[in-house]
Amino acid sequence: MIETIKADADERMGKTLQSLHAAFARLRTGRASPSLLDGIEVSYYGTDTPLSQVANIIVEDARTLTISPWEKSMLPEIEKAILKSDLGLNPATSKDVIHLPLPPLTEENRKDLTRQARQEAENAKVAIRNIRRDAIGSVRELSKEKEITQDEDRRAEEDIQQLTDRRIAEVDHALEEKEADLLEI
Secondary structure, three states, X not given: XXXXXXXXXXXXXXXXXXXXXXXXXXXXXXXXXXXHHOOOEEEEOOEEEEXXXXXXXXXXXXXXXXXXXXXXXXHHHHHHHHHHOOOOOOOEEEOOEEEEEOOOOOHHHHHHHHHHHHHHHHHHHHHHHHHHHHHHHHHHHHHHOOOOOHHHHHHHHXXXXXXXHHHHHHXXXXXXXXXXXXXXX
């Protein structure tokens, strides 16, 4: 029973880390990356569809993305969706492709993105701590109903705390890497 609780907590904390890495991928660094456009959805026959499912996104060079829609009629929709996003990018359409030049980051932009990365990391830490709280609550409930001993309760809480500490260290490490990436000129 305790192992199930710990495994569930570990799995949920892992998903929180995956979510953090996805959020970090959407933060713009100095280089072009298709993951930058992951959050953009395009109206495709009345349904909001992720951009990657209606077009091919290619890194043309270090500062340019090229978007090739599978249907030419999607060009204006994709362009509108990019302009509406909060990425601050201006698409340039030529024939049947969209070129998306990434302007170089200013010092102010870098600081804003770093602040945003720290906020994402803090949200991940809060989520991990909430998972810890839930797991420890489940263990205490078992102890209260006399399904486990107090020693097992204490040992399980220590294990859950160690798991939490390890996951928070992973969040801190990911944040350090992202900050270094953002501040790199």
